[in-house]
Amino acid sequence: xxxxxxxxxxxxxxxxxxxxxxxxxxxxxxxxxxxxxxxxxxxxxxxxxxxxxxxxxxxxxxxxxxxxxxxxxxxxxxxxxxxxxxxxxxxxxxxxxxxxxxxxxxxxxxxxxxxxxxxxxxxxxxxxxxxxxxxxxxxxxxxxxxxxxxxxxxxxxxxxxxxxxxxxxxxxxxxxxxxxxxxxxxxxxxxxxxxxxxxxxxxxxxxxxxxxxxxxxxxxxxxxxxxxxxxxxxxxxxxxxxxxxxxxxxxxxxxxxxxxxxxxxxxxxxxxxxxxxxxxxxxxxxxxxxxxxxxxxxxxxxxxxxxxxxxxxxxxxxxxxxxxxxxxxxxxxxxxxxxxxxxxxxxxxxxxxxxxxxxxxxxxxxxxxxxxxxxxxxxxxxxxxxxxxxxxxxxxxxxxxxxxxxxxxxxxxxxxxxxxxxxxxxxxxxxxxxxxxxxxxxxxxxxxxxxxxxxxxxxxxxxxxxxxxxxxxxxxxxxxxxxxxxxxxxxxxxxxxxxxxxxxxxxxxxxxxxxxxxxxxxxxxxxxxxxxxxxxxxxxxxxxxxxxxxxxxxxxxxxxxxxxxxxxxxxxxxxxxxxxxxxxxxxxxxxxxxxxxxxxxxxxxxxxxxxxxxxxxxxxxxxxxxxxxxxxxxxxxxxxxxxxxxxxxxxxxxxxxxxxxxx
Amino acid sequence: xxxxxxxxxxxxxxxxxxxxxxxxxxxxxxxxxxxxxxxxxxxxxxxxxxxxxxxxxxxxxxxxxxxxxxxxxxxxxxxxxxxxxxxxxxxxxxxxxxxxxxxxxxxxxxxxxxxxxxxxxxxxxxxxxxxxxxxxxxxxxxxxxxxxxxxxxxxxxxxxxxxxxxxxxxxxxxxxxxxxxxxxxxxxxxxxxxxxxxxxxxxxxxxxxxxxxxxxxxxxxxxxxxxxxxxxxxxxxxxxxxxxxxxxxxxxxxxxxxxxxxxxxxxxxxxxxxxxxxxxxxxxxxxxxxxxxxxxxxxxxxxxxxxxxxxxxxx
Numbered sequence: 002x003x004x005x006x007x008x009x010x011x012x013x014x015x016x017x018x019x020x021x022x023x024x025x026x027x028x029x030x031x032x033x034x035x036x037x038x039x040x041x042x043x044x045x046x047x048x049x050x051x052x053x054x055x056x057x058x059x060x061x062x063x064x065x066x067x068x069x070x071x072x073x074x075x076x077x078x079x080x081x082x083x084x085x086x087x088x089x090x091x092x093x094x095x096x097x098x099x100x101x102x103x104x105x106x107x108x109x110x111x112x113x114x115x116x117x118x119x120x121x122x123x124x125x126x127x128x129x130x131x132x133x134x135x136x137x138x139x140x141x142x143x144x145x146x147x148x149x150x151x152x153x154x155x156x157x158x159x160x161x162x163x164x165x166x167x168x169x170x171x172x173x174x175x176x177x178x179x180x181x182x183x184x185x186x187x188x189x190x191x192x193x194x195x196x197x198x199x200x201x202x203x204x205x206x207x208x209x210x211x212x213x214x215x216x217x218x219x220x221x222x223x224x225x226x227x228x229x230x231x232x233x234x235x236x237x238x239x240x241x242x243x244x245x246x247x248x249x250x251x252x253x254x255x256x257x258x259x260x261x262x263x264x265x266x267x268x269x270x271x272x273x274x275x276x277x278x279x280x281x282x283x284x285x286x287x288x289x290x291x292x293x294x295x296x297x298x299x300x301x302x303x304x305x306x307x308x309x310x311x312x313x314x315x316x317x318x319x320x321x322x323x324x325x326x327x328x329x330x331x332x333x334x335x336x337x338x339x340x341x342x343x344x345x346x347x348x349x350x351x352x353x354x355x356x357x358x359x360x361x362x363x364x365x366x367x368x369x370x371x372x373x374x375x376x377x378x379x380x381x382x383x384x385x386x387x388x389x390x391x392x393x394x395x396x397x398x399x400x401x402x403x404x405x406x407x408x409x410x411x412x413x414x415x416x417x418x419x420x421x422x423x424x425x426x427x428x429x430x431x432x433x434x435x436x437x438x439x440x441x442x443x444x445x446x447x448x449x450x451x452x453x454x455x456x457x458x459x460x461x462x463x464x465x466x467x468x469x470x471x472x473x474x475x476x477x478x479x480x481x482x483x484x485x486x487x488x489x490x491x492x493x494x495x496x497x498x499x500x501x502x503x504x505x506x507x508x509x510x511x512x513x514x515x516x517x518x519x520x521x522x523x524x525x526x527x528x529x530x531x532x533x534x535x536x537x538x539x540x541x542x543x544x545x546x547x548x549x550x551x552x553x554x555x556x557x558x559x560x561x562x563x564x565x566x567x568x569x570x571x572x573x574x575x576x577x578x579x580x581x582x583x584x585x586x587x588x589x590x591x592x593x594x595x596x597x598x599x600x601x602x603x604x605x606x607x608x609x610x611x612x613x614x615x616x617x618x619x620x621x622x623x624x625x626x627x628x629x630x631x632x633x634x635x636x637x638x639x640x641x642x643x644x645x646x647x648x649x650x651x652x653x654x655x656x657x658x659x660x661x662x663x664x
Numbered sequence: 665x666x667x668x669x670x671x672x673x674x675x676x677x678x679x680x681x682x683x684x685x686x687x688x689x690x691x692x693x694x695x696x697x698x699x700x701x702x703x704x705x706x707x708x709x710x711x712x713x714x715x716x717x718x719x720x721x722x723x724x725x726x727x728x729x730x731x732x733x734x735x736x737x738x739x740x741x742x743x744x745x746x747x748x749x750x751x752x753x754x755x756x757x758x759x760x761x762x763x764x765x766x767x768x769x770x771x772x773x774x775x776x777x778x779x780x781x782x783x784x785x786x787x788x789x790x791x792x793x794x795x796x797x798x799x800x801x802x803x804x805x806x807x808x809x810x811x812x813x814x815x816x817x818x819x820x821x822x823x824x825x826x827x828x829x830x831x832x833x834x835x836x837x838x839x840x841x842x843x844x845x846x847x848x849x850x851x852x853x854x855x856x857x858x859x860x861x862x863x864x865x866x867x868x869x870x871x872x873x874x875x876x877x878x879x880x881x882x883x884x885x886x887x888x889x890x891x892x893x894x895x896x897x898x899x900x901x902x903x904x905x906x907x908x909x910x911x912x913x914x915x916x917x918x919x920x921x922x923x924x925x926x927x928x929x930x931x932x933x934x935x936x937x938x939x940x941x942x943x944x945x946x947x948x949x950x951x952x953x954x955x956x957x958x959x960x961x962x963x964x965x966x967x968x969x970x971x972x973x974x975x976x977x978x979x
Contacts, residue, residue: 595929597862599903600892601940603873618865636943638904638936639862640929649931 013045014136015071016129017062019053019078021108026051028112028121034077037126041133042664045069054084059091066095073136077105077129082534098141100586100646103132127659134658138651142586147625149235150334151577154179156227156516159187160559161551162339163209164566165573170218172574177331178213179241180223184288185210187341188552191271193371193379195559196419197449203287203374210289224294228328230519231609233626234546235334235582245324247295248281252319255291257283259311259320267299269376273366276376281311286374295320335546335573338530339566340516342552345399345406345506352467353398353503358481359384361468361501364416371423381428381500389430389499393483394420395465396436399506406506408527411556413504414440418449420502421458432458433496435465435485443558461496463488468501507556520547521607529555540569545582548572587629587646591620595641602633602642668724668844670695671703671715672754673744675730675737676764676814681755682706682729684831691838698845699724703744715743723748725844727827731757731764731973732815735796736808745821750849752856756830756923758817759855760971763830765814768972769964772812816973825850827857830923830970833909855906860928863902863920867911869893875946879959882918893919894944899966904936923970932976934967 016038020026031049038047046069050058053076065071074097076088081104089099105128115121153169155162158180166176178185190210192202213219222241229240265280272278280300281293301308302322312320344365347355354361360383362370373379383389394417399405414436421432439460441450454460465485472478473495480497487494509528510516517524522542525531530549533541540548550569551562576582589610596619602611603620610626611633613619620642622633634644643649658664674682682704686692695701702723703710726748732738745751756762767775780786780793798805817823827840836857843849843856850856864871871892879897887893893900893914902911902920906927913920926933941960947953960966968975 592929595861595927597865597903597907598871599862599864599940600871600873601903601943604875605943636939638930638940639927640931640936641927643929649929 012043012073012137013069013071014043014073014075014133015062015065015069016044016047016075016077016133017053017058017065018047018049019058019076019107020049020051021079021112022051025078025108025112028115028118029107029125030118030122033122034125034129038129038133041130043073043133043137045071053078054087059087062088062091063095066092066097071097072101073139074102075105075129075132075136076102077107077125077132079108080106080110099144100142101136101139103136103139105129105132130662130664131655131657131659134664135651135655138648138654139646142645144586145584145624146581147235147584148581149577149579150237150332151175151580152177152331152333153335153337153573153577154227154237154239154331154333155337155339157187157339157341157551157553158182158185158213158221158223159339159341159551159562160189160206160209161341161553161562161566161569162187162337163206163213164563165337165339165550165570166213166219167209167216168567168570169573170216172570174218174573174577176219177239177241177333178219178221179225179227180221181226181244182284183224183246183282183294184284184290185213185221185223186284186287186289188365189559190285190287191273191365191372192368193373193375194419194423196415197443197445199419199422203372207287207289210287214289221290223290227519230336230521232332233584233608233628234544235576236625237333237336237546238330239333239336240328240330243327243329244294245297245326246292247297247300247320247322247324248293249319249321249324250290250292252317253292253315254317254319255293256316257293258314258316260293262310262314264308264310265299265301267296272369272376273363275366275369292319295322335548335576336520337548337550337566337569337573338516338520338522338553339550339569340510340513340553342507342556343510345508347398347503347505349405350399353395353465354468354470354481354501355503358468358470358501360389360481360499361503363503363505364413364420365505367420367502371420371427379427381424381430383499387499388428389424391431391433391480391498392424392500392502393433393435393465393481393496393498394502394504395468395483396434396504397464398503400504401437406508406527408556409440410504410507411440412507412558414438415443415446415449415558417502417504418453421453422456425456425458430499433483433498434458434460435463435483436460437462437464443560461485461487461494463494472497507552509553513553520544522547522549526555529553540565540572546576584625585627585629587644588624588627589622589629589631589634589642589644591622592641592643593617593619595639596620597639597641599638602637605632605636607632668699669702669722670699670725670727671701671723671744671748672707672727673703673729673740674706675728675741675758675817676733677730677755677757677762679706680831681727681757684755684829684834684837685727687831687834688838688841689834691834691841694845695841712740712743715740715747718747720746721749725750725752727752727754728758728817729754729831731761732811732817732820733764733767734808734810738811738815738820739808741817741820750824751817751821752825752827753817753823754827755832756828756925756970758823759826759828759974760925761814761816761973762923762970765816765972766965766969767814772810775810814973819973824852826855826925828855828906828923828925829857829909830921832857833912835910836908855925855928858906858908858924861907862927863905863907863909863911863914863924864892866907867892867902867914869914871895874944876944877946877956879941879956881961887917889917894941899941899960901933901937901967901969903940904930904933921969922967925971926974933971934964934975937967938963 035047092102152175154177166178232238263279266277268274269276269278271284281295297303369375400410441447463486477497483496521544523531548569550565598618610623614621631644634642726744753759840857900919901922905922906924930936
């Protein structure tokens with residue numbers, strides 16, 4: 002497709018001005034704007050309507066295209082993110098190519114941000130003049146369709162990934178569930194009870210885990226990671242690395258004798274360092290799959306070259322010390338990232354004594370302690386084995402704090418209430434909650450708060466400042482002293498307690514940026530994965546066919562996480578059910594007459610769409626992979642690459658239109 | 665066919681363009697066979713009065729080299745335009761300003777200050793500066809005015825063809841002479857004696873995906889003699905420059921300096937070269953990128969060495 006090199010002189014441009022109720026019309030003088038627009042070159046007709054996006058508004062466009070034989074259409078309304086597709090479809094239904102349409106953002110870029118009405122009118126005129134100038138250079142583009150592979154990759158086997166996997170597997174899709182740990186289950190598997198219903202996390206999670214393990218449509222790849230992703234919506238190629246487990250899962254029966262006999266003891270990551278595991282281990286008793294892996298860093302055989310106790314006791318001869326990582330390439334049509342969260346290391350706030358005083362616990366450590374299958378078998382115990390007589394729970398540890406994370410971690414208030422309840426239930430200890438605000442916003446949450454108020458728990462409104470063991474009097478001796486302010490009674494406090502529980506901020510996984518790059522999505526707001534739209538496309542991303550679910554998007558409780566898992570599954574279902582997707586037509590193209598083969602563009606393409614044609618000694622762009630981002634077109638020193646729909650001429654014409662009163 | 669009448673002039677330039685015509689060796693005899701040289705100050709005896717006496721359109725082709733920096737340059741350019749059927753901007757200075765146009769980074773006052781007062785070789789105890797008119801006992805002496813800004817030829821008169829190069833490569837000059845002799849002239853406004861593709865196309869060096877961690881000036885780099893200079897961290901603006909010179913500088917192991925000017929679709933040679941260089945820095949760390957970028961010596965003189973008055977980016 003050659004690009005236009007001469008400005009076509011005969012265009013019939015239709016301009017439609019949307020009031021958006023009073024959103025635009027309340028600030029921009031629409032009749033004056035219409036009068037001005039009518040006199041611009043090439044403008045055949047101008048019309049206005051209260052809501053252009055409504056059915057009558059769309060019909061107005063369609064009828065005008067037919068009646069005035071319009072060749073280009075401009076709608077001045079809201080952001081293209083909202084209704085560009087609406088109007089493109091309307092144009093197409095009236096027989097006009099969708100790329101012969103321009104949307105002017107007269108709301109977000111103008112009426113919402115301009116108070117002075119005269120200036121707002123001037124700005125609207127400038128923007129429309131720019132669009133008219135650009136309209137002359139627009140060309141119809143051809144939209145192609147490609148098939149969608151029905152298989153799905155889900156990254157992360159926490160509750161979000163599990164739920165999405167089960168829903169999609171039930172619909173008949175083949176699901177590759179890739180989990181980097183030994184078992185699926187994620188953080189939820191560590192929890193004791195869940196708020197506000199107090200049902201045990203394992204009781205509701207493990208049945209789902211078992212279903213995942215048993216489902217014929219789910220390929221559960223634990224102890225695996227994604228190395229590389231290429232391709233595009235509907236047609237991704239993914240290289241998955243199966244990390245060497247040193248255990249042949251085909252042969253292993255999961256009897257557990259190896260774990261019993263292994264002489265190595267390591268702090269258990271699953272028990273948050275409160276308990277031990279072996280060098281050959283499963284994460285926990287109900288692990289799925291229930292087949293162990295060897296931690297090669299700590300296994301005596303890998304360190305010293307001898308031991309092999311596990312091999313000796315393994316009856317089915319499943320231990321394979323020589324096993325190597327293997328890489329498998331799969332083809333999928335869509336991807337769900339459900340990589341969960343990382344608990345913020347409170348060591349960054351040394352004043353809270355984390356790591357210094359053994360009776361200062363993180364939230365997940367307390368979950369493990371309170372869990373009946375945890376290191377203390379569910380007993381709340383101090384390091385010396387005593388039961389605590391008093392416990393302080395400090396809210397907002399690293400959250401809502403400009404020094405660490407500005408955002409609210411969203412679940413801490415509720416699990417702090419749950420902790421208080423569990424401590425009261427299991428011990429005679431008195432419980433103090435140091436809080437900034439109580440945020441109990443979900444179904445049944447406020448009621449749970451009220452229940453706790455009646456359970457004789459002390460709530461102190463004020464963030465705890467520090468924790469120390471320096472006693473100032475007899476009553477403080479041997480205790481941890483929480484210092485803070487009770488802002489309600491306006492008193493400084495020194496509160497001696499036996500145990501302190503932090504509510505560590507929920508933050509993105511430490512490698513979230515790397516994963517985002519791999520899957521060509523972005524991170525924002527504290528480093529969490531960025532959704533396409535916070536309200537209207539919460540599980541979609543800027544990368545078509547890649548969806549996100551759960552706490553990798555932002556801190557979430559279990560109900561919201563499961564809902565997002567299901568939402569992502571339904572988005573994938575819709576995509577695969579249709580079976581085909583339209584390829585973006587606004588791709589970049591190489592002018593072979595101009596390309597000198599300098600190869601500047603090769604390393605720039607974020608979608609690996611550019612290759613070097615060795616025969617012609619020039620660059621070539623794969624249309625199917627190109628997303629039209631324009632990076633190569635901007636960088637090409639020969640300007641031999643141009644981006645369809647955003648050619649230099651189109652951009653310059655628009656700029657000139659905006660800046661120059663006379664076009 | 666009657667013999668063509670051709671003229672050549674030297675405005676603000678170094679004289680290399682005049683030499684480049686002589687560089688065509690035996691071709692110059694062909695020129696003599698098809699044309700009479702009616703005016704060429706460096707090679708042929710002639711006076712401005714001869715030029716003034718000529719009838720409009722009497723000269724068939726004028727090759728004008730050098731940029732316009734003084735009132736005299738502009739006056740002669742207008743005169744030659746009037747007397748010539750075809751006006752060729754010959755060489756980088758006439759086409760796009762050339763090296764002299766780097767003067768546009770400063771102003772006349774500063775240039776005078778440096779040249780007549782500060783230069784260590786000066787002996788100017790009275791602090792004299794050149795004046796356009798000076799009264800002496802014998803009468804009034806005049807000197808052309810030095811302009812505030814160096815201009816391209818086509819900022820002063822209409823130009824029919826552009827023959828870039830500093831100086832134009834003799835083979836391309838010979839090609840252009842052949843075209844003139846054949847009478848088959850390209851559309852007016854064309855760039856002649858240069859390619860539409862960037863220099864990379866005719867560069868003999870090996871190219872790969874480019875990732876650069878450090879930029880070096882050529883004299884501090886250890887060139888391997890075969891890999892793309894840009895890949896080796898030597899700023900070469902060949903990526904943003906028309907080919908046609910057959911990579912003269914590269915074959916002498918020096919980077920392209922950009923004398924053949926901007927490419928047909930590009931809008932700003934320096935910006936194009938800059939975007940190419942920016943695209944190959946192998947880092948995502950802003951601090952490191954800043955460090956790498958700062959290794960480029962004299963960015964303005966490097967990226968806009970030949971065409972400051974031609975660019976969209978104006979200073």
